[in-house]
Ligand SMILES: CC(=O)N[C@H]1[C@@H](OP(=O)(O)O)O[C@H](CO)[C@@H](O)[C@@H]1O
């Protein structure tokens with residue numbers, strides 16, 4: 178461990194340039210084993226840097242039910258990763274083992290694409306073995322597949338494997354669809370692990386049911402380079418080399434396939450993005466409509482972050498009357514909040530999201546599907562809702578499951594992508610990054626919508642925002658990159674760009 182380097186368990190675990198990071202991975206192996214002992218259950222370790230460039234890598238821990246590592250352990254992870262060597266010796270001498278610890282490990286991203294994954298996974302295994310852990314290395318998986326497999330394993334299905342995942346979601350999708358999807362969907366897999374996995378899932382469903390065309394499968398392009406969900410969302414343009422046709426459905430995953438966004442061209446060949454906000458709106462209105470049709474009374478909520486487009490929030494609150502909550506960035510916060518609703522739909526604007534339903538509500542919906550006191554229409558809506566919820570990976574945002582869910586809703590509503598994108602029109606927006614000497618001096622509050630420190634920054638932002646109609650802007654230090662992120666939206670693209678630039682200068 179280099180003396181002068183400090184790392185921290187950020188928005189999604191440790192992440193950074195892969196070289197010299199072995200000690201972090203080794204220590205996370207140790208921590209995973211320790212947590213496994215405490216929980217008396219298997220713990221997941223994911224080796225990935227998601228949408229970041231190929232030379233980066235990262236590691237995150239997954240708790241027994243497939244949820245993110247408990248926040249109380251994040252500071253422990255940071256302390257362990259930064260401990261000078263003698264302290265590590267002390268940690269190694271920590272008290273007696275409780276049972277046999279067991280960790281799951283998925284190395285993701287094909288060897289030649291993220292070359293560091295092999296040695297870094299090895300470091301995790303070594304660290305875990307030092308604590309006597311039994312390790313199950315599942316090889317290449319998407320992040321959500323690992324969450325799913327871990328949750329099934331700890332639920333008692335110790336033989337669960339990747340195939341189980343495909344069978345489960347392929348049959349759920351087929352059960353929901355009454356007729357095949359008529360037009361194809363093209364999916365940019367960011368040259369990541371999602372390409373091979375989506376191909377397998379599509380095979381299990383069958384090309385006669387849905388035609389999924391995989392683009393950027395990693396055969397030639399580089400991981401996340403000029404492609405993938407983050408690129409398309411931030412650049413607001415198609416992945417390089419993709420020849421688009423108006424009204425065709427296109428989607429992008431990120432490198433570890435936990436983000437999904439859609440896009441298309443309108444009749445004037447304008448690029449139209451359907452991001453996490455629009456997927457959330459589609460899911461939530463579909464659920465709400467079916468709850469109503471089934472006469473089931475449940476509390477439905479949507480959870481967003483400050484990055485949600487202002488018009489998506491307006492649409493959901495004012496036109497659809499759906500309850501909304503806002504949390505800081507990072508799916509762990511959104512997921513936690515979603516669980517406070519009977520049914521929680523959460524999405525980051527960048528396309529990471531899922532739906533959570535508590536078991537009691539799930540039972541209520543299933544029972545309604547067979548309730549003789551309900552009308553045939555009510556029972557039908559309840560059944561549809563149950564089948565729809567079956568294609569959702571409730572443990573975490575899952576690009577493959579979310580793709581199937583979108584496709585199923587569009588088909589059921591007989592909607593093309595046009596009806597979907599027209600539910601509301603986004604305010605033009607811009608995201609920017611500012612490199613500063615120390616981003617950590619910026620502290621935020623109110624779910625990151627306001628800067629608290631340095632104290633002169635928020636008044637400066639307020640003054641700039643006032644100059645632009647429908648203006649809104651906020652800044653926050655990134656939890657995954659050494660930058661301060663700036664978000665701005667306004668009535669025109671020019672104004673949004675301008676506002677983002679002015680605020681960036683204020684930050685600098
Ligand atoms: C604006 C943005 O997209 N931020 C992303 C990014 O976090 P930052 O803390 O902004 O670097 O990576 C996170 C992990 O993938 C994701 O949860 C989050 O939404």
Ligand SMILES: [Mg+2]
Pocket residue numbers: 227228431432433434435436
């Ligand atoms: Mg990801």
